[in-house]
Amino acid sequence: MAGPPSPAGRLGALLTRVAARLTTPFAYLAVLGGLQMVVIWTTRIRYPAWLVLLTALAWLTLLLALALRPGHWRLKLGGACLLGVLSAFVPVIAAIAYRARAGLTTEHDGLLQLESAVSRLLNGQPIYGVDWSNTPMAAYHWDLTPGGNPALHHLAYFPLAVLVGVPFRLLTDALGTGFDYRLVLLSFAVLGLLSILALPVGLDRRFMLVCAVFCSPLVTLYLWPGRNDIEFLAVILLAIAVLVRGRLLVAAAVLGAAVALKPFAWPAIPFLLLVLFARWRQDRDTRALLMSSLALAVIPVTTIVPFLVANPRGFWTDTVLYASGGIPDAYPVAGYGFGALLYATGLIRHRTDGFPFVLFQLAVMAPVLLVGARAFLRRPTIGRWMGGYACLLFVFMFFARFFNDNYAAVVITLLLCVRPVGDRLLIPARGRPAEQLAA
Numbered sequence: 001m002a003g004p005p006s007p008a009g010r011l012g013a014l015l016t017r018v019a020a021r022l023t024t025p026f027a028y029l030a031v032l033g034g035l036q037m038v039v040i041w042t043t044r045i046r047y048p049a050w051l052v053l054l055t056a057l058a059w060l061t062l063l064l065a066l067a068l069r070p071g072h073w074r075l076k077l078g079g080a081c082l083l084g085v086l087s088a089f090v091p092v093i094a095a096i097a098y099r100a101r102a103g104l105t106t107e108h109d110g111l112l113q114l115e116s117a118v119s120r121l122l123n124g125q126p127i128y129g130v131d132w133s134n135t136p137m138a139a140y141h142w143d144l145t146p147g148g149n150p151a152l153h154h155l156a157y158f159p160l161a162v163l164v165g166v167p168f169r170l171l172t173d174a175l176g177t178g179f180d181y182r183l184v185l186l187s188f189a190v191l192g193l194l195s196i197l198a199l200p201v202g203l204d205r206r207f208m209l210v211c212a213v214f215c216s217p218l219v220t221l222y223l224w225p226g227r228n229d230i231e232f233l234a235v236i237l238l239a240i241a242v243l244v245r246g247r248l249l250v251a252a253a254v255l256g257a258a259v260a261l262k263p264f265a266w267p268a269i270p271f272l273l274l275v276l277f278a279r280w281r282q283d284r285d286t287r288a289l290l291m292s293s294l295a296l297a298v299i300p301v302t303t304i305v306p307f308l309v310a311n312p313r314g315f316w317t318d319t320v321l322y323a324s325g326g327i328p329d330a331y332p333v334a335g336y337g338f339g340a341l342l343y344a345t346g347l348i349r350h351r352t353d354g355f356p357f358v359l360f361q362l363a364v365m366a367p368v369l370l371v372g373a374r375a376f377l378r379r380p381t382i383g384r385w386m387g388g389y390a391c392l393l394f395v396f397m398f399f400a401r402f403f404n405d406n407y408a409a410v411v412i413t414l415l416l417c418v419r420p421v422g423d424r425l426l427i428p429a430r431g432r433p434a435e436q437l438a439a
Contacts, residue, residue, distance in 0.1 A: 023419040026066045028208045029080070032216035032416075033059045036087050039217040046106075047094050055086040059215075073203035080207050081193065084214030089189060091224050096180045109140040109151060111226030114181045117155060118165040127155055127162060128307060129314020145351050150329040154322040160260040160303045161228060182226050189214070189223065192234030195241045201422040208420040213237075216416075218409040229410050232262040236414075239268075244382045244424050248276060248288070253295040260300040264410065267392035270369055271385050272296065274376060278427045325354045325401050337403025361399045368395050380427040383418050390414035 037056055044052045062079045065072070099107065116135040117127045132138070132152045142149035165184050172179040196209045213219055213233070223230050235258035243251035255272055258265035273293075280289040308315045321327045332351035333339040338360065342348040348355055372388030394411045397403050 028211040058083045080210040088214045088220040108226045112137040117162045145332045154318040188231045188234040195237040198241045205420040212416040222406040252292040256296045256299040268389045335403035337398040364395045381423045387418040
């Protein structure tokens with residue numbers, strides 16, 4: 001006869017119950033959507049009154065439907081998508097229109113730099129190792145360090161973030177309208193929403209994912225002024241939608257696109273490799289393993305190598321040393337992470353000082369990866385895959401030179417997605433046909 005559960009077992013059961021109560025469709029909509037309504041209300045001067053009222057009405061209606069009408073999840077999911085469009089997509093469109101009338105107001109400096117980079121690329125000019133002081137970004141207010149915005153001398157974004165803007169710039173030029181890089185971000189937001197809807201999970205879980213990404217200020221507050229986190233996040237969601245169906249080759253190629261867009265996708269690579277290796281151990285299909293590995297590298301190599309070859313020093317300085325502190329005018333120590341703690345305690349005297357953050361990143365990432373990998377291999381579900389990736393991304397960001405507010409928002413959003421993505425196995429049990437993954 002089994003004895004009473006241990007204190008650790010009771011604590012684990014309690015935490016499981018608490019997590020179950022906090023991770024429900026109603027809780028996601030009430031908390032995240034409620035925060036979104038507060039943010040939209042505080043920025044109502046920028047947006048039409050009808051948009052504010054319509055968004056609030058949609059949120060209240062959906063909240064009442066969850067509380068009073070069980071079932072009808074297809075209709076409720078449609079309502080969540082509508083709310084996401086009203087609270088995430090339409091404000092971006094309104095901000096683009098407002099900029100056309102009033103000029104630059106709250107636009108992010110990265111948005112302005114990407115727009116200028118697209119222009120330079122179309123004119124056959126280099127985009128790495130060049131000066132941006134004669135671009136609109138020079139008007140961006142900067143007071144974190146003396147000497148002006150260091151980004152005026154460095155383009156930290158990878159080439160693909162610039163390349164994806166080219167067709168949009170060509171289209172707006174043909175139409176005779178102004179180019180706003182947020183058009184690119186909107187297209188990725190649509191991709192992210194469609195990826196969530198394509199996930200083979202329950203409608204209630206997709207409802208929660210829509211709330212976590214598009215009905216929450218954790219993402220939209222930074223999307224409105226033009227920060228580009230939605231690009232890699234949308235592609236990660238697409239990679240998950242493909243990976244959970246067992247299409248490893250396509251999933252690897254899609255994740256490669258995310259990697260080529262932003263370093264935030266890099267911590268997902270070890271967990272994809274775990275899936276590839278585990279599948280190889282079962283079916284010994286070396287060709288599939290090699291092809292998937294090659295697919296992962298195709299987009300990063302084809303988009304990065306030409307710019308690296310054209311200007312090795314400029315590319316390395318802008319994309320690596322600028323962010324890591326390897327040059328005098330690197331991005332300053334800032335944000336809410338380990339670097340900010342060192343600066344607050346006086347261990348780093350000036351925000352521009354160098355410090356071996358990479359060593360701390362690697363030292364912390366190694367055990368986190370080990371724990372995450374072991375947990376995933378014990379039960380290789382999509383939820384554990386995403387949880388491991390989110391935790392590894394967090395320590396990668398936290399122990400970096402800077403850990404900005406939007407970085408924290410991305411990590412929290414990914415963690416909020418762990419439970420809704422479900423418990424579908426990414427690696428079939430031994431003796432079970434792999435095709436069951438896509439069932």
